[in-house]
Amino acid sequence: MxxxxxxxxxxxxxxxxxxxxxxxxxxxxxxxxxxxxxxxxxxxxxxxxxxxxxxxxxxxxxxxxxxxxxxxxxxxxxxxxxxxxxxxxxxxxxxxxxxxxxxxxxxxxxxxxxxxxxxxxxxxxxxxxxxxxxxxxxxxxxxxxxxxxxxxxxxxxxxxxxxxxxxGMPHFLPDDAVAGRPGLETRCREALAGLHAEQMPHLxxxxxxxxxxxxxxxxxxxxxxxxLRDPLPAGVGRYAHVVLDRIRGALDGRVDPADLAALGTLVDGGPADVRHRDDLVVxxxxxxxxxxxxxxxx
Ligand SMILES: C[S@@+](CC[C@H](N)C(=O)[O-])C[C@H]1O[C@@H](n2cnc3c(N)ncnc32)[C@H](O)[C@@H]1O
Missing domain, CATH: 3.40.50.150 (Vaccinia Virus protein VP39)
Known part of the structure; x- marks a missing residue:
């Protein structure tokens, strides 16, 4: 060397x-x-x-x-x-x-x-x-x-x-993925893009x-x-989960608390969790x- x-x-x-x-x-x-x-x-x-x-x-x-x-x-x-x-x-x-x-x-x-x-x-x-x-x-x-x-x-x-x-962040979910919070993912993507623009001006x-x-x-x-749509490759649910979980941490204080809570339901292991859904499109x-x-x- x-x-x-x-x-x-x-x-x-x-x-x-x-x-x-x-x-x-x-x-x-x-x-x-x-x-x-x-x-x-x-x-x-x-x-x-x-x-x-x-x-x-x-x-x-x-x-x-x-x-x-x-x-x-x-x-x-x-x-x-x-x-x-x-x-x-x-x-x-x-x-x-x-x-x-x-x-x-x-x-x-x-x-x-x-x-x-x-x-x-x-x-x-x-x-x-x-x-x-x-x-x-x-x-x-x-x-x-x-x-x-x-x-x-x-x-x-x-x-x-x-x-x-x-x-930037991939898109995973339909617009109505969480009841009562239409457009949730789009708003999160936009907030994340704003954060990235501050942190990484060359993105x-x-x-x-x-x-x-x-x-x-x-x-x-x-x-x-x-x-990527159905049939999705194995690992897509885990991928969406780890991406959205990271984003949730990054967006604390940067999105409406109701959006942050809704994002939480996508990664908390409950019925809306991305690892269990059949409506993901990457x-x-x-x-x-x-x-x-x-x-x-x-
Ligand atoms: C988003 S990851 C991409 C990793 C890999 N190339 C891939 O596509 O899977 C960015 C990587 O760049 C590294 N990195 C960030 N800034 C760097 C710098 N100034 N010099 C060298 N590596 C850097 C990070 O540690 C990280 O491992």
Whole structure:
């Protein structure tokens, strides 16, 4: 592995850390959302990695998963590129520890290494990467332009960056899901979008323009509306539950208390709980940009 700085720590898969056991620092419900999202939208993810593979061509040996979280992208890309290893990059040591454990459990530990860093500080020591994958992560970074400069430097000339983003919380419920509170979910989505706009000003950014600004050539840009209806994949009820439960915490004080209480009935294990309903339809909008570091760039 390459050099470490005080802000960037490389972890080899063989090295266990104190927090590896039980992952007390991890945001468990976020980890669940990420894993369930990847499971439920596996066909979409497989389609995306297939399109990237067509553009990447032969000889992909080093992939970087930027803002890897639990490794949804890492594992999809290890499968898509059997000859590649992945460097998972995240600012959360707990997420990386969880990812390394999952890699070992899948027998993929020797194909994964990690870099703990703030993506805005560049990708210490990574050069010559064939592909950088950044899913739902760039909008968290304070200075995405700095992060993209780091990606440019980490890629080999001709290498690809794929940016996957989503439009916010998925939609699950019919308008009249809770008696007496029509439009409940829409109001919650709007309140959440307001909160996100305050906390993550780059959510919903024009990544095509940002990639071009960073000296990358945008080759593909597409937005897809995904909709899952009956028969739903297994896990949708649990996914809706963990998403709505997280939102309930975030929206305390930001929506009408009657809406907050109604939201509570969707996650409290009672008859209206999303894990028991048969009227869920999952709707979400996903965007993908694929850009290339010019072959002749210094
Ligand atoms: C919404 S999750 C997405 C995880 C994964 N890419 C996926 O799509 O399943 C965002 C991840 O980015 C990480 N992250 C947030 N800010 C970051 C930063 N400045 N540098 C590196 N990682 C960051 C978080 O720790 C989290 O794991």
């Amino acid at each position: 390459t050099s470490s700085t005080s802000h960037a720590h490389h972890h080899e898969p063989g090295h266990h850390h104190e927090h590896d056991h039980g992952h007390p620092d991890t945001d468990d419900s976020l980890a669940q959302v990420l894993d369930l999202d990847a499971e439920i939208f596996a066909p979409y993810l497989a389609g995306v990695t297939a399109r990237i593979a067509e553009r990447a061509g032969e000889g992909v040996t080093h992939v970087v998963d930027l803002g890897s979280g639990t490794g949804t992208g890492t594992f999809a890309l290890l499968e898509r590129f059997p000859g590649a290893r992945v460097t998972a990059v995240d600012s959360s040591p707990a997420m990386l520890a969880r990812l390394v454990d999952a890699a070992r459990a899948k027998g993929l530990g020797d194909r994964v290494d990690t870099l703990e860093t703030d993506a805005g500080a560049g990708l210490a020591g990574i050069t010559g990467a064939d592909l950088v994958w950044a899913s739902a992560s760039l909008h968290h970074v304070d200075d995405p332009a700095a992060a993209l400069a780091g990606v440019h430097a980490a890629l080999r000339p001709g290498g690809l960056l794929a940016v996957a983003e989503l439009d 919903g950014a024009d990544w095509g323009a940002m990639l071009a600004e960073a000296g990358l050539l945008v080759e593909d840009e597409r937005t897809e509306r995904l909709e 709707r979400t909008t996903r965007s993908l940009w694929v850009a290339r570091r010019p072959a002749d760039s210094a």
